Amino acid sequence: MSATTFSWRLRPAGPEDAERLSLIGAATFLESFADIIGGEAITAHCLKANSAESYRRHLDTGAQAWLAEVEPGGAPIGYALLTQPDLPGARDGDIELKRIYTLSRFHGGGLGAALMQAAVEAALARGAARLILGVYAGNDRALAFYAKQGFTRIGNRQFNVGGQICDDFVLARPLTLSENTI
Template identity: 65%
Template sequence: MRQPIASPPPWRIRPAGPDDVDALALIGAATFLESFAGNLDGAALLVHCRNQHAAAAYAAYLAKGAQAWLVEVEPGHAPVGYALLTSPELDAARDGDIELKRIYLLSRFHGMGMAQALMDTVQQAAAHDHIRLLLGVKDDNHRALSFYRRQGFARIGDRQFNVGGLIYQDLVLACPLTLPAAS
């Protein structure tokens, strides 16, 4: 049984690059399994993680201009979360949109401000060249939906999401982007 964390360990968010694809793959698979094991078919989850969370998949995203960030904690900068910002692959996309392809944080680190700081980092980076941030989220992922609503996201459509050959329903959400005011 895991022990709850009494107080947040020292942590940081940093940009991830080509040298980080192994860390992205590891935290990507770990957070996807943690989020959906028991809700989605186990064999399909493993196929999805093997294919979509392989280091080569992250290398391909970065080679196409994607931006990624890692959330790391002490000791030793252990990865506990990440975000991936890509060109949109959603039918609802318009000119000026960008897609938050992935944003996950291991659940034992929820409630410590890390997820909010990661979302703020993503939105600030996206706002420089884009007007709207899109994402897809499983239709019954209530915790994520609540978090996204607090960030200003609203539903703009639906899509089917393939997880290891099985099809699930996602909601497509969008949030307008604005640059923070200069101080």
């Protein structure tokens, strides 16, 4: 079955959705990286970074999130999380797309673009000049998606995933017409 076979909806998520965000966060991270990151490291990372408490903390401190849910039924199939930046190369006026993931069986149906659009609209509403993110350097599918969305590479970072160090690219996308350089 392809993503176009399914109906889905996108909605803002709040602290009351922390468990749903935790579930889809861990599921999509495992699905994306289980063949790259060792079992102990990925398990430790998912238990910490994708805990319900982690999402509650983000949302309680001003982050915004969106849940994608399959219809009918409302099972979570993707999400995005927008936070204050915590990346090398961040500057005043930046906002970070901390996470954006969908289950792979829903790739190709416009869900990723819809999540990105929600994040861009929220970033603009906050007055951000640039949207930044970190992405695993070997994630070719994500890199192609981000390039299509107008992101370019501005730097590198090392990312600790449960004790395993991974190389990431830091990408940026200008949000205002007056922003001529990234």
